[in-house]
Structure formats: C-alpha cells, structure tokens
Amino acid sequence: MPLLTVNQVSHHYYSKTDYTKALENISFTLDQGEFISILGPSGCGKTTLLSIVAGLISPTRGETILDGDSDRKAGNKAHMGYMLQQDYLFPWKTIKENVLLGPKINKKHDASMDQRAKKMLEEVGLQDIGDSYPDELSGGMRQRAALARTLITEPKLLLLDEPFSALDFQTKLRLEDFVSQLLKQYNKAALLVTHDISEAIVMSDRILLLKPRPGEIQEIFKMPGELRNLPPFQARQHPSFQEIFDEVWKEMSALETS
Amino acid sequence: MKQVEATNMELHQAYVKKLKTEQRWIRFWQAAIFVFFFSLWEAASQFQWIDPLLFSSPSKIYNLFIAKISDGSLWVHLNVTLFETIAGFIIGTIAGILLAAVLWWSNRFSKIIDPYLVILNAMPKVALGPIIIVALGPGYISIIAMGAIISIIITTLVVYNAFQEIDSNYIKVLQSLGASKRVCFKEAIFPASFPTMISSLKVNVGLSWVGVIVGEFLVSKQGLGYLIIYGFQVFDFTLVLFALLIIAFFAAIMYQLVEKLEKKLIRQ
Ligand SMILES: Nc1ncnc2c1ncn2[C@@H]1O[C@H](COP(=O)(O)OP(=O)(O)O)[C@@H](O)[C@H]1O
Ligand SMILES: [Mg+2]
Numbered sequence: 001m002p003l004l005t006v007n008q009v010s011h012h013y014y015s016k017t018d019y020t021k022a023l024e025n026i027s028f029t030l031d032q033g034e035f036i037s038i039l040g041p042s043g044c045g046k047t048t049l050l051s052i053v054a055g056l057i058s059p060t061r062g063e064t065i066l067d068g069d070s071d072r073k074a075g076n077k078a079h080m081g082y083m084l085q086q087d088y089l090f091p092w093k094t095i096k097e098n099v100l101l102g103p104k105i106n107k108k109h110d111a112s113m114d115q116r117a118k119k120m121l122e123e124v125g126l127q128d129i130g131d132s133y134p135d136e137l138s139g140g141m142r143q144r145a146a147l148a149r150t151l152i153t154e155p156k157l158l159l160l161d162e163p164f165s166a167l168d169f170q171t172k173l174r175l176e177d178f179v180s181q182l183l184k185q186y187n188k189a190a191l192l193v194t195h196d197i198s199e200a201i202v203m204s205d206r207i208l209l210l211k212p213r214p215g216e217i218q219e220i221f222k223m224p225g226e227l228r229n230l231p232p233f234q235a236r237q238h239p240s241f242q243e244i245f246d247e248v249w250k251e252m253s254a255l256e257t258s
Numbered sequence: 259m260k261q262v263e264a265t266n267m268e269l270h271q272a273y274v275k276k277l278k279t280e281q282r283w284i285r286f287w288q289a290a291i292f293v294f295f296f297s298l299w300e301a302a303s304q305f306q307w308i309d310p311l312l313f314s315s316p317s318k319i320y321n322l323f324i325a326k327i328s329d330g331s332l333w334v335h336l337n338v339t340l341f342e343t344i345a346g347f348i349i350g351t352i353a354g355i356l357l358a359a360v361l362w363w364s365n366r367f368s369k370i371i372d373p374y375l376v377i378l379n380a381m382p383k384v385a386l387g388p389i390i391i392v393a394l395g396p397g398y399i400s401i402i403a404m405g406a407i408i409s410i411i412i413t414t415l416v417v418y419n420a421f422q423e424i425d426s427n428y429i430k431v432l433q434s435l436g437a438s439k440r441v442c443f444k445e446a447i448f449p450a451s452f453p454t455m456i457s458s459l460k461v462n463v464g465l466s467w468v469g470v471i472v473g474e475f476l477v478s479k480q481g482l483g484y485l486i487i488y489g490f491q492v493f494d495f496t497l498v499l500f501a502l503l504i505i506a507f508f509a510a511i512m513y514q515l516v517e518k519l520e521k522k523l524i525r526q
Contacts, residue, residue, distance in 0.1 A: 080434065082430065082434035084430065
C-alpha cells in the first residue's frame with residue numbers, strides 16, 4: 001500500500017466575479033521512503049496541492065489518503081511535516097523553543113523532549129545555539145532549524161514548499177545534500193515543490209511536471225537509478241544529468257510558450 | 259599603517275566631541291526658553307502688562323504650590339487623578355485588546371459590528387460623560403469609565419488591524435503542527451502584535467488624561483480637574499494655572515514611563 005494516495009483532486013478558488021481552476025484532476029501515489037518533486041512554473045497550483053495534502057485546505061473535489069486514513073482532521077496532521085520557502089521561525093522564541101513548538105502544541109513536551117530537541121539540533125549541525133534567537137543566525141542555519149522543528153514530530157511524510165529557493169546558491173547546494181542524506185537515513189518520504197529543474201532532478205525519484213491554468217499533471221519523469229543513489233551535489237556532475245535536464249527543459253518550455 | 263590607525267582614532271574623537279558640543283547647545287537653549295518664558299511671565303504680571311488676576315504669575319503659583327504641599331491637599335487631589343488615569347488607561351487598553359481578540363475570533367461578528375465601531379470611533383466620547391455619570395453615579399467609577407471609554411474603540415481598531423497583518427505562513431506552520439485556532443492566537447497572533455499593543459499604551463495614556471479631566475470637570479468632587487473647574491468658578495486663576503502645570507508635569511512623566519516600558523519590553 002502506498003504511503004500517500006492523491007485521488008482525482010481538483011481545487012477551485014472562488015471570488016465574487018470569477019473563479020480560478022488551481023488544480024484539475026490530479027492523481028498520483030507516493031511510497032514509503034520515496035521522494036517526489038512537483039515541478040512547474042509559478043502559479044500552476046503547487047502550493048495549493050501541498051496545502052491539500054497537508055490537510056490545511058480541503059479540495060473542491062477528490063481526496064488524499066495518508067497511510068490508509070482519508071479523514072485527516074487536526075490530530076493527524078502531525079504525521080506530516082511542512083517546510084516553507086522561508087523558515088518562519090518565531091522571532092520571539094529561542095531556537096530551542098522553536099524546535100519544541102510541535103511537542104508543545106501536541107502536549108508531549110517533557111524532559112525527554114528537551115533531550116530530543118538537543119539531539120535534533122545536533123543532527124542538523126546546530127549544536128550549542130539552542131538559546132540563540134533566530135535573527136542571530138544565517139539564512140542556511142535558520143532553514144536547518146526549521147527542518148529540526150519539522151523532524152522532531154517524527155512525520156511520516158515531509159512536505160517541502162520551495163524550501164531552498166530563498167537561500168544563496170552555495171547554501172542551497174549544501175542544504176540539498178544535507179536534507180537528502182537525512183531523509184535517506186530515516187527512510188522518510190517527501191514531496192518537494194520547486195520551479196528549479198536541476199533541483200528536482202537531483203533530489204527526486206520521480207518528477208511530476210505540472211502545467212498551469214488549470215494545474216494538471218503534464219508528464220511524469222522517472223529518474224534513472226544511477227542519479228537516485230548519488231547525493232544531489234554529485235548527481236549534478238553525472239553525465240546523465242544533462243540529458244534529463246534537456247528533456248525536462250524542453251517539456252517545460254513548451255508549457256510556457258503554449 | 260599605524261599612522262592611519264592613529265588619524266582614524268583622532269577623527270572619531272573629533273566626531274564624538276562635536277556630538278557632545280551639539281548636545282550641550284540643545285540643552286542650553288531648552289533651559290533658556292524655560293527661564294525666558296517664566297521670567298517674562300513674572301515680569302509681565304508684576305508690571306501689569308497682562309492682567310495678574312487672569313494670568314497670575316509664577317511666584318504666586320509657586321507660593322500656592324508650597325501651601326498645598328504643606329496642608330497636604332495637593333496629595334489628595336493628585337492621588338485621585340493619578341489613580342483614575344492609570345486605572346482608566348489600563349482598563350481601556352485591556353478591554354480594547356479583548357474586543358479585538360473577539361473580532362479576530364469571529365470573522366462574521368467582526369463584519370456585523372464593523373459599522374457600529376466606525377460610528378463609535380468617530381463619536382466624541384466625552385460627549386457621553388453626562389450619561390455615564392447618570393448610569394454609574396457621580397463618583398470615581400464614572401471618571402475611570404470616561405478615562406477608559408475614550409481609548410477602547412481606537413485600541414480595538416488598531417490592535418485588530420495588527421492581528422490581521424501577521425504573515426499567514428506563520429499560521430500555516432502552526433496548523434501543520436496540529437495547532438487549534440486558540441493555540442494559533444496564543445503562539446503567533448498575540449505575540450506578533452505585542453509591539454502594537456505597547457505603542458497603543460502610549461497613545462492611551464494621553465487619551466485617558468483627557469477623559470479623566472473632563473470627568474472631574476463634570477463630577478466636581480476631587481482631583482486636578484476639579485481644581486481647575488473650582489478655580490474657574492471662584493475666579494482663582496492661580497489655582498487653575500497651578501493645576502494645569504501639575505497635570506502637564508505628571509502627564510509627561512507618565513508618558514515617559516510608558517515609553518521606557520515600551521523600550522524594555524520590545525527589546526526582549
Ligand atoms: N487563497 C487564494 N485565493 C485565490 N486564488 C488563489 C489563492 N491561492 C492561490 N491562488 C491562485 O491559484 C493559482 C495557484 O496558486 P499556487 O498554488 O500558489 O501556485 P504556485 O505555488 O505553483 O505558485 C494561482 O493562479 C493563484 O493566483
Ligand atoms: Mg507556491
């Protein structure tokens with residue numbers, strides 16, 4: 001059984017005068033430990049799709065099933081971790097308090113959680129800064145703290161909404177490697193939203209290419225085994241990277257001109 | 259290299275010195291205006307350039323000040339007014355914030371109530387004074403109510419606006435961690451709007467003084483506002499000006515205290 005099933009999901013946004021078809025008939029499945037990227041130009045409904053999967057908005061039509069459970073209300077959201085374009089660390093909380101937000105909200109905050117938070121921060125390479133405030137950290141460090149906040153709740157599925165796009169290029173490359181390695185280590189599944197073709201290629205097992213207005217799946221690319229097993233940074237230098245890049249590029253360009 | 263370092267030091271010292279000189283000039287002129295104003299007032303009154311019966315003089319006000327301190331009546335009136343003002347502005351601010359929270363909680367309620375808020379906000383609140391006094395009795399409760407009512411609605415509007423301005427992605431983060439609406443309010447909306455609430459304190463201090471003084475005019479029992487209206491009725495303008503100066507002094511002190519509090523709270 002797949003971890004996540006997205007079944008014929010459509011979503012419309014309504015306004016007084018008009019409505020936007022943000023998503024149209026999206027179906028796919030995601031297995032345990034699998035990494036899928038959703039690639040598409042800006043405004044094609046990627047964020048909407050993630051919000052639906054996360055249970056933050058309910059789709060106009062269709063359903064999403066996580067681990068056999070289609071009725072996901074408040075309590076079950078903890079099975080998913082959500083990371084956004086920016087870190088959205090709360091500036092008035094220390095890094096440690098930020099990381100412990102999930103346990104606090106779910107009333108699981110105790111001494112053992114403090115230990116876990118410490119371990120989690122070590123894991124993301126931020127030991128000894130638990131008492132600092134977010135504005136004392138660099139962009140990359142903040143995004144790693146946000147990752148720790150997401151991982152401490154032990155989500156079954158990670159939802160990543162362009163989490164690297166606000167970082168400078170070097171930090172982005174380093175963080176890609178880091179996240180990819182961490183996900184492999186814990187055998188976690190992830191759904192990454194991006195408009196960056198190379199990022200999608202080097203991070204994922206599969207890429208869903210979305211076309212805009214309405215957001216529909218245009219094409220599904222399977223990444224070859226030799227790329228999937230390499231860390232992102234090395235995958236970028238692999239000979240078959242360029243080949244796939246060209247293929248995806250052509251498809252995506254066709255979307256934008258049509 | 260060393261030489262460059264040395265000249266840089268000198269330049270910096272020169273800059274600091276210039277800053278200090280500038281500061282001293284400003285202080286000097288501030289003091290000068292103060293002395294000039296009161297001397298002119300005194301002289302004008304002594305030489306009858308102005309009517310001393312209407313405009314009194316600093317020396318008469320000073321003598322009254324000494325008298326009022328020694329017979330203890332200054333403390334009575336001052337205490338009453340300070341208590342009413344502080345109570346008024348704290349109640350007004352808290353009630354305003356609570357009302358803003360209710361508006362945030364129910365979108366529909368906020369839409370329904372919106373035109374009434376606009377009317378209440380535009381309305382000059384002191385005009386309600388007589389009705390408040392009839393309803394709550396001619397005592398300090400009415401005066402506190404006037405000090406509070408004058409700032410409630412504007413606090414509500416400003417704070418509610420701040421509640422709405424928070425980046426919705428913070429809410430998204432909390433919801434994805436399983437937070438309820440109440441938790442979202444506690445963890446994100448409220449703390450993010452904290453600076454706005456503190457700065458509304460600063461505005462409300464000034465407003466509460468207005469409400470309380472007008473309240474004391476109307477109730478006419480005790481307080482600095484009462485001294486003004488009493489002095490006016492018995493044609494004792496030394497008393498009126500004396501009360502006015504005391505009010506100016508303590509209103510400024512209170513404002514500064516709230517400003518200090520703001521700096522302290524916001525830095526954390
Ligand atoms: N809350 C909303 N209300 C109305 N329209 C929206 C809303 N959110 C997104 N949209 C519209 O839906 C489409 C898809 O948006 P989004 O999912 O944010 O795309 P992406 O993340 O791929 O850039 C866009 O045309 C956008 O204008
Ligand atoms: Mg988006």
